[in-house]
Amino acid sequence: xxxxxxxxxxxxxxxxxxxxxxxxxxxxxxxxxxxxxxxxxxxxxxxxxxxxxxxxxxxxxxxxxxxxxxxxxxxxxxxxxxxxxxxxxxxxxxxxxxxxxxxxxxxxxxxxxxxxxxxxxxxxxxxxxxxxxxxxxxxxxxxxxxxxxxxxxxxxxxxxxxxxxxxxxxxxxxxxxxxxxxxxxxxxxxxxxxxxxxxxxxxxxxxxxxxxxxxxxxxxxxxxxxxxxxxxxxxxxxxxxxxxxxxxxxxxxxxxxxxxxxxxxxxxxxxxxxxxxxxxxxxxxxxxxxxxxxxxxxxxxxxxxxxxxxxxxxxxxxxxxxxxxxxxxxxx
Amino acid sequence: xxxxxxxxxxxxxxxxxxxxxxxxxxxxxxxxxxxxxxxxxxxxxxxxxxxxxxxxxxxxxxxxxxxxxxxxxxxxxxxxxxxxxxxxxxxxxxxxxxxxxxxxxxxxxxxxxxxxxxxxxxxxxxxxxxxxxxxxxxxxxxxxxxxxxxxxxxxxxxxxxxxxxxxxxxxxxxxxxxxxxxxxxxxxxxxxxxxxxxxxxxxxxxxxxxxxxxxxxxxxxxxxxxxxxxxxxxxxxxxxxxxxxxxxxxxxxxxxxxxxxxxxxxxxxxxxxxxxxxxxxxxxxxxxxxxxxxxxxxxxxxxxxxxxxxxxxxxxxxxxxxxxxxxxxxxx
Numbered sequence: 001x002x003x004x005x006x007x008x009x010x011x012x013x014x015x016x017x018x019x020x021x022x023x024x025x026x027x028x029x030x031x032x033x034x035x036x037x038x039x040x041x042x043x044x045x046x047x048x049x050x051x052x053x054x055x056x057x058x059x060x061x062x063x064x065x066x067x068x069x070x071x072x073x074x075x076x077x078x079x080x081x082x083x084x085x086x087x088x089x090x091x092x093x094x095x096x097x098x099x100x101x102x103x104x105x106x107x108x109x110x111x112x113x114x115x116x117x118x119x120x121x122x123x124x125x126x127x128x129x130x131x132x133x134x135x136x137x138x139x140x141x142x143x144x145x146x147x148x149x150x151x152x153x154x155x156x157x158x159x160x161x162x163x164x165x166x167x168x169x170x171x172x173x174x175x176x177x178x179x180x181x182x183x184x185x186x187x188x189x190x191x192x193x194x195x196x197x198x199x200x201x202x203x204x205x206x207x208x209x210x211x212x213x214x215x216x217x218x219x220x221x222x223x224x225x226x227x228x229x230x231x232x233x234x235x236x237x238x239x240x241x242x243x244x245x246x247x248x249x250x251x252x253x254x255x256x257x258x259x260x261x262x263x264x265x266x267x268x269x270x271x272x273x274x275x276x277x278x279x280x281x282x283x284x285x286x287x288x289x290x291x292x293x294x295x296x297x298x299x300x301x302x303x304x305x306x307x308x309x310x311x312x313x314x315x316x317x318x319x320x321x322x323x324x325x326x327x328x329x330x331x332x
Numbered sequence: 333x334x335x336x337x338x339x340x341x342x343x344x345x346x347x348x349x350x351x352x353x354x355x356x357x358x359x360x361x362x363x364x365x366x367x368x369x370x371x372x373x374x375x376x377x378x379x380x381x382x383x384x385x386x387x388x389x390x391x392x393x394x395x396x397x398x399x400x401x402x403x404x405x406x407x408x409x410x411x412x413x414x415x416x417x418x419x420x421x422x423x424x425x426x427x428x429x430x431x432x433x434x435x436x437x438x439x440x441x442x443x444x445x446x447x448x449x450x451x452x453x454x455x456x457x458x459x460x461x462x463x464x465x466x467x468x469x470x471x472x473x474x475x476x477x478x479x480x481x482x483x484x485x486x487x488x489x490x491x492x493x494x495x496x497x498x499x500x501x502x503x504x505x506x507x508x509x510x511x512x513x514x515x516x517x518x519x520x521x522x523x524x525x526x527x528x529x530x531x532x533x534x535x536x537x538x539x540x541x542x543x544x545x546x547x548x549x550x551x552x553x554x555x556x557x558x559x560x561x562x563x564x565x566x567x568x569x570x571x572x573x574x575x576x577x578x579x580x581x582x583x584x585x586x587x588x589x590x591x592x593x594x595x596x597x598x599x600x601x602x603x604x605x606x607x608x609x610x611x612x613x614x615x616x617x618x619x620x621x622x623x624x625x626x627x628x629x630x631x632x633x634x635x636x637x638x639x640x641x642x643x644x645x646x647x648x649x650x651x652x653x654x655x656x657x658x659x660x661x662x663x664x
Contacts, residue, residue, distance in 0.1 A: 063444060072409050072607055080403070084433045093444035096428040101416045112425030116395060116448045117335065135378055139335055220611055253612030275404055276608065279552055280585030 004045040013041035026086050026300035039089055063093045064302060065113030069125030070100040073218075073246050075272040075291070076124050079146055082295025083122060090303055092119070110136060120302045126188040141305035145298035146291065148189045148315065156301040157315040160289035162190055165320035166197035169241050169269045169287060172322055174205050177331035178239040178267060182212040184226050184251065186243035191218070194243050194271065212237055216247050223250025231258050231266075238266060238331045245270035245277045248284055252327070263329035273323050283326040290318045336377040345373035395425045396634060397445030401457030402432045405550075405578050407604040407623070408456050411478055414627025415454060422635055424451070442468060452634045458520040473637035477630035478623065480521045480647065488633040489647040492621035494522055497652035498529035501573050501601045501619060504654055506537050509663035510571040510599060514544040516558050516583065518575035523550070526575050526603065544569055548579050555582025563590050563598075570598060570663045577602035577609045580616055584659070595661035605655050615658035622650045 006024075010017045015034055023030050023038040030038075041047075064087055068076055084094050095118065099109035110121060110132070120141040123133065126149065134152030136142055144151055148159040173181050181202065185195040195213060202211040214230060216222035223242050230237060231254060242248035248270030252262060260266045270277055273288035297316055305311075338356075342349045347366055354362050355370040362370075373379075396419055400408055416426050427450065431441035442453060442464070452473040455465065458481065466484030468474055476483055480491040505513050513534065517527040527545060534543040546562060548554035555574055562569060563586060574580035580602030584594060592598045602609055605620035629648055637643075 061448060063448060071403075071412070072406065074404065074406060077404055080430065080433060084430075093447065094429075094433070095444055095448070096430065097426075098412065098416075098428065101412060101426070112395060112427055115425065116393060116427070139378055224612060249611050249613050256613060276611075279581050279608075280556060281581050281588060282613065 004047045006047070008045055009038065009041045009047050012045060013037040024089055026296060026303060039085060042089055061117050061119055062091060063095055063116070063118045064120045064122060065110070065116075065118035066094055066096045066122045066124060067099050067110050067113065068096055071098050072100075073244070073274070074276065075244070075274045075289075076146065077275065078291035079124060079295040079298075082292035083145070083299050084295075086296050086299035086303070090299075108132060120306065122298055122302065126190060141302050141309065143298045143301045146289070146294055148193065148317070150189070151313050151315075153313060154311070155313040156298075156305070157313065158294050158298045158301060159315075159317060160287075160291070160294060160320045161317040162193035162320075163197040165271060165287040165289070165322075166194040166241070167201045168320065168322040169271070170198050170201035172285070172324065172328065173239045173241065173267060173269065174201070174207070176239075176267065176328060178237075179207060179331070180210045180212070180235060180237045181207070181239045181241060182214065182230050182237040184216045184223050184240060184242040184247050185213050186216060186218040186247070191243055198241060216243065218244055218247055220246045220250040220253070223247030224254050225250070227251045227254035228258070231255065231260065239268070239328070240266065241269045243271060245272045245274040245284060245286055248286070248327075249276060249282065252282070252284070262327050265332055267328040267331075269328060277323075277325070285325045285328040286323050288321045288323050290320060294318050336379045338379075340377055341370065341373045341379050344377060345369040393449050393451055394423060395427055395448070395450045396452045396454060397442070397448075397450035398426055398428045398454045398456060399431050399442050399445065400428055403430050404432075405576070405606070406608065407576070407606045407621075408478065409607065410623035411456060411627040411630075414624035414629075415477070415631050416627075418628050418631035418635070422631075440464060451638065454630055454634065458522060473634050473641065475630045475633045478621070478626055480525060480649070482521070483645050483647075485645060486643070487645040488630075488637070489645065490626050490630045490633060491647075491649060492619075492623070492626060492652045493649040494525035494652075495529040496649075497603060497619040497621070497654075498526040498573070499533050500652070500654040501603070502530050502533035504617075504656065504660065505571045505573065505599060505601065506533070506539070508571075508599065508660060510569075511539060511663070512542045512544070512567060512569045513539070513571045513573060514546065514562050514569040516548045516555050516572060516574040516579050517545050518548060518550040518579070523575055530573060548575065550576055550579055552578045552582040552585070555579030556586050557582070559583045559586035560590070563587065563592065571601070571660070572598065573601045575603060577604045577606040577616060577618055580618070580659075581608060581614065584614070584616070594659050597664055599660040599663070601660060609655075609657070617657045617660040618655050620653045620655050622652060626650050 010020045023035050097112050102109040123144050124146050126147050137154045142155045144157045151157050183198045214226045216226050240251045251268045255266050270284045270286040273286045277284040277286045342352045355367050429444050434441040455476050458479050469486045474487045476489045483489050515530045546558045548558050572583045583600045587594050587598050602616045602618040605618045609616040609618045
């Protein structure tokens with residue numbers, strides 16, 4: 001049986017050969033319908049690109065390791081989808097490890113992946129130990145996806161533009177007439193960029209003195225505790241912008257417990273557009289990080305480094321959008 | 333980007349290749365100075381014994397593959413915790429693969445794990461293709477965890493006792509005075525066992541005629557759609573028992589949309605005690621599957637099969653408990 005070629009894929013998808021090759025290289029210049037048609041045709045035909053065979057020597061495992069920071073926060077699900085679609089189209093498998101579980105048992109989180117000699121590593125989310133990744137990056141391509149952490153040399157970073165996202169949220173709330181706005185902050189690069197941008201937007205609107213910032217551990221429990229304190233004090237804020245959806249769920253719970261109706265008495269915004277924010281019962285206004293796109297771009301960075309290793313690390317930012325749902329309304 | 337080899341380690345340590353390999357196999361026939369020199373050189377070079385090569389001699393990668401059915405439903409998180417704790421205590425690593433992602437790209441879901449020659453496989457959740465697992469189980473130990481699917485020969489099953497869990501739910505609702513009770517059912521072994529047990533409990537209490545069963549796809553969306561239909565008809569049920577927490581969240585949304593207050597007008601129960609059910613904003617009465625215990629028992633099954641392979645597959649059931657929270661109350 002003849003192996004399917006790029007020409008077969010093009011024919012089946014009803015596009016040109018050069019468009020197929022653009023898609024397989026992960027180009028942005030292709031319309032989503034065309035891209036989907038090509039990836040579907042490649043899959044249906046069982047097409048395996050020559051590029052993958054060329055770039056991967058016989059010692060390679062054809063497997064990319066993905067290190068997840070914490071499986072309990074589901075923000076990474078769309079990112080994995082995007083990553084997997086492009087890796088698979090290039091003949092690569094994907095395996096996952098949960099950094100939180102590995103840390104709990106005292107392992108170096110990436111070890112199980114490295115021991116099996118993955119060809120490349122994608123670190124999804126906040127970085128546990130940047131120095132350790134430097135040593136890994138000297139041997140295999142490493143990409144940080146979804147969080148703009150300081151990266152070791154030679155490591156690419158693909159993340160959402162957190163400053164832009166936080167500005168969208170703050171201006172949405174100000175536009176609704178809110179003046180006293182609280183931010184439940186987080187940690188790491190994600191926490192700092194979102195907080196800094198919230199404060200800058202408040203300053204630009206002459207509201208620096210009405211801004212309240214409270215730290216949190218980015219969990220539901222943390223968002224809940226911080227909000228109970230915030231809402232019980234004098235000069236209650238009319239809107240709360242939480243650093244992520246998990247903390248925002250905690251804000252919703254605190255509001256409910258204190259007898260405040262969302263969004264009538266209190267507007268609440270999250271960040272990440274997780275599956276939880278999309279639940280009808282929650283229906284949270286939040287920032288969509290275009291995680292599927294972040295995942296695809298991270299895959300492209302890896303593929304490029306397989307083709308031509310070395311070179312300085314680059315940072316790419318995807319443009320987030322605001323998803324306005326049921327948890328925000330005009331200030332009371 | 334070349335990975336360091338055993339030859340590089342030997343050169344750096346100033347010893348022979350065979351001495352390096354003796355040290356790496358933990359031989360005590362090597363003088364301590366030599367052993368230290370070899371281990372230091374291996375560490376400085378970032379050398380990792382080639383898992384594939386090692387598995388040819390030792391037949392071990394010391395890695396267990398975990399195949400997850402769908403990362404979007406977080407019920408498996410505690411199970412992984414329990415699994416990991418015991419595997420790690422025995423010097424084994426754990427790697428994950430997402431069956432849904434692999435299926436979407438047309439791969440056999442377990443392939444990426446098997447290609448890297450994991451020592452054992454744990455399948456978490458509903459089984460995609462039991463026949464395929466039979467072939468795997470002839471080569472390495474396989475355990476099904478969290479779902480009582482029909483298992484191929486030689487495969488152990490560790491799951492929660494779904495019949496007992498569904499009975500606890502049904503009797504809780506009947507005890508609260510509910511008579512017309514609906515069950516949003518699911519599929520697979522999990523779906524059938526829970527439905528069958530609900531129907532049996534209703535029959536035992538002479539309520540067979542008041543029981544309503546509606547199928548669903550076990551998602552939030554499915555739970556929502558089914559409930560909108562259920563609650564809009566005549567003879568509305570006063571309680572809904574959903575096959576899992578995700579579908580129960582859909583029930584909550586439907587109730588809210590139809591202007592029914594939970595639990596005053598409608599009691600709702602889920603199953604799995606996921607992190608979502610525990611959110612204060614949701615606070616769902618649900619069944620706790622003791623998933624951590626299921627994970628630990630699955631690890632023990634694997635470890636026993638590593639020690640003494642072969643033998644018939646066994647089924648173990650963990651005893652679930654009912655978590656009574658804010659979504660159930662006396663019938664109106």
